[in-house]
Amino acid sequence: MRLITRDDILDILAKSRQRGIRFLLSKLTFNQLARTKSAFDESAILHSNWWIIPAVKERWNALITGDPKQTYEKFMMDHYFQNCKNIRLISIGSGSCSHEITLAQNPQFDEIVCVDLAKNRLEEAKAIAEKKDIHNMTFVCANILDYPFEGTFDIVLFHSSLHHFDNLAQLIPEKIIPILNPGGYLVINEYVGPTRLQHPKHQIDAINQSIQTIPLLLRKRFKTDWIKNKYSGSGLIRMILADPSECIDSSSILPCIHLHFETCIEKPYGGNLLMHVLKDIAHHFIEMDEEKEKVLRQLFDMEDQYLMTRSSDFIFGIYQLKTA
Numbered sequence: 001m002r003l004i005t006r007d008d009i010l011d012i013l014a015k016s017r018q019r020g021i022r023f024l025l026s027k028l029t030f031n032q033l034a035r036t037k038s039a040f041d042e043s044a045i046l047h048s049n050w051w052i053i054p055a056v057k058e059r060w061n062a063l064i065t066g067d068p069k070q071t072y073e074k075f076m077m078d079h080y081f082q083n084c085k086n087i088r089l090i091s092i093g094s095g096s097c098s099h100e101i102t103l104a105q106n107p108q109f110d111e112i113v114c115v116d117l118a119k120n121r122l123e124e125a126k127a128i129a130e131k132k133d134i135h136n137m138t139f140v141c142a143n144i145l146d147y148p149f150e151g152t153f154d155i156v157l158f159h160s161s162l163h164h165f166d167n168l169a170q171l172i173p174e175k176i177i178p179i180l181n182p183g184g185y186l187v188i189n190e191y192v193g194p195t196r197l198q199h200p201k202h203q204i205d206a207i208n209q210s211i212q213t214i215p216l217l218l219r220k221r222f223k224t225d226w227i228k229n230k231y232s233g234s235g236l237i238r239m240i241l242a243d244p245s246e247c248i249d250s251s252s253i254l255p256c257i258h259l260h261f262e263t264c265i266e267k268p269y270g271g272n273l274l275m276h277v278l279k280d281i282a283h284h285f286i287e288m289d290e291e292k293e294k295v296l297r298q299l300f301d302m303e304d305q306y307l308m309t310r311s312s313d314f315i316f317g318i319y320q321l322k323t324a
Contacts, residue, residue, distance in 0.1 A: 001196070001198050001236055002198065002233055002234070002235045002236065003235050003236050003237055004235040004236075004237050004238065005232040005233050005234065005235045006230070006232040007231060007232045007233060007234065007235075008234070008235040008237070008238040010226075011238065012238070014221055014222070014223075014224060014226070014280060047222070048221075048222035048279070048280050048281065048282045048283040049275075049278070049279055049280075049282055050271070050274050050275050050277075050278040050279065050282050051282075052282050052283070052286065053278065053282050053285045053286065053296075054286070054288075055285065055288065055293075055296050056274065056278070056282075056285075056296075059269070059270075059300060060072075060269045063267060063268070063269040063270070064267045064269055064316045071102070072189060072316050073099055073102045073103050076187065076318060077103070077106050077108065080185075080264065080265075080318055081108055081155075082108070084108050084154070085108060085110075086108075086110040087108050087109045087110060087154045087155060088109075088110055088111050088112075088113075088151070088152075088153045088154050088155075089103065089109060089111070089112045089113070089153060089154065089155040089156075089157055090112075090113045090115065090149070090153045090155070090156055090157070090179065091112065091113070091114050091115065091156075091157040091158075091159065092115050092144050092156065092157070092158055092161055092162075093115070093116055093117075093144075093158065093159075093160075093161025093162070093164060094114035094115060094116045094122075094125070094157075094159070094161070095116055095118065095121055095159075095160075095161070096121050096124065096125055097114045097116075097121075097122070097125035097128075097129070097137075097139070098125075099157075099159050099189075100112050100114050100125075100137065100157070101125065101128060101129055101132065101134065101137070104129070104134050104136050104137050105132070105134065109136055110136060111136050111137075111138060112136060112137050112138070113137075113138045113140060113149075113153075114137065114138065114139050114140065115140045115141075115142055115144055115147070116140075116141065117141070117142075117143060118141075119141040122139040122140075122141055123139075125139060126139045144175060145175065149179055152178075152179055152180060152181045152184070153179055153180060153181065153184065154180075154181055154184050154185065155184065155185045155186075155187055156176055156179065156180060156184070156185070156186050156187070157187045157188075158186075158187070158188045158189070158190060159188075159189045159190075160189065160190060160191070161190075162188055162190050162253055163190055163191045163192070163246075163247050163248075163249075163250040163253065164243075164245040164246065164247075164248065165245070165248070165249065166245070166248045166249050167249060168249050168252045168253060168256040169252065169256055172256050172257070172259075172260055173260060177260060177321065180321055182321065182323070183320060183321060183323070184320070184321050185264070185318060185319065185320050185321070186257065186261055186317075186318075186319045186320075186321070187317070187318050187319075188253070188257070188315065188316070188317050188319075189314075189315075189316045190250075190253060190314065190315055190317075191247065191250055191271070191313060191314055192250055192251070192253045192254050192312075192313065192314065192315050193247075193250060193251070193271075193272070193313030193314075194247075194250070194251055194313075195247055195248065195249060195250050195251045195252075196234070196236055196239050196246070196247050196248070196250075197233070197234040197239065197246075197247050198233070198234070198236075199233055199272075199276075203272060203273075203306075203310075204231060204232070204233050206272075206273055206302070206306050207231045207273050207276045207277055208230055208231055209302070210273050210277045210299055210302050210303075211228060211229070211230065211231060211277055213295070213298055213299070213302070214277075214281070214295055214299075215291070215295070217284075218281060218284045218285075218292065218295060219281055220281065220284070221280040221281060222280050222281070222282075222283050228280060228281055231276050231277070254315065257317070257319055260321065260322060261319035261320060261321055261322060262319065262320045262321075262322055263317065263319055264317075264318040264319060264320055265316075265317060265318045266315060266316075266317040266318075266319075267315065267316045267317070268307070268311070268312030268314070268315055269312060269314050269315070269316065270303050270304075270307055270312050270313070270314060271312065271313045271314040272303060272306055272307065272310060272312065272313045273299070273302060273303040273306055274299060274300075274303055275313070275314075277299060278299075
């Protein structure tokens with residue numbers, strides 16, 4: 001495992017420009033929960049990560065649903081829950097609740113409960129739901145580990161949040177399964193790659209090969225004049241300081257789920273190269289032209305080639321609780 005890397009130093013310097021000194025100072029506390037909260041609270045700040053690129057989102061849709069224009073929310077409702085009624089869903093680590101707001105507009109849902117640590121993001125989501133005249137959503141600012149939930153649910157949803165939980169071998173049977181109805185479902189859209197982003201050398205080499213295919217002008221880092229030339233990986237010290245919960249037990253996600261749930265569908269959609277290649281330079285690919293389309297196509301091809309012999313770092317899955 002890597003304790004500190006060149007990327008750690010660059011990331012600290014870049015964030016001081018991108019997010020300001022206040023964000024860095026928020027990490028100077030011994031309270032791990034406070035550092036985690038600061039990461040979630042700041043997540044709405046303008047950034048340049050791979051998920052902001054429209055073409056990347058279409059790639060995810062195509063790999064998950066078979067249609068670049070169809071989201072996973074529509075896919076799961078059309079193919080798995082279309083004939084269900086009075087569904088109660090709980091989303092753990094819901095953040096801005098954009099996916100939950102989309103789901104809540106389907107008539108199958110009786111209630112969607114959104115749980116998150118970031119009160120400001122829940123308040124923003126509640127205001128959006130009210131504006132859209134959505135009345136089947138409940139917003140709870142709480143830590144799932146401490147909160148006494150009432151009743152049980154038909155679906156538990158984790159969208160980019162399960163990888164923030166430690167000790168999944170205990171969490172899933174002791175916290176998740178007890179709030180699920182018999183035969184209930186777990187839905188995830190998650191990073192399931194190496195814990196603490198400790199990627200192997202062959203992956204880092206492939207990431208760097210991909211970076212070198214991008215023209216220099218498209219490698220200028222967000223809100224800086226610096227050119228992105230190399231990826232050296234994430235060091236443990238910076239990851240723990242920035243957000244102690246980040247990818248804390250991510251490599252255990254799929255083994256733990258498969259132990260307790262039957263797989264209905266499991267769709268890999270990569271990210272092994274693209275997440276790191278496009279970090280801090282994704283803003284160049286919001287508005288596209290012919291050259292940028294060519295660059296992205298080449299990057300997509302390189303990741304597809306890599307995934308032919310490697311497991312995906314990101315998964316969309318629907319799982320049903322095993323019967324006793």
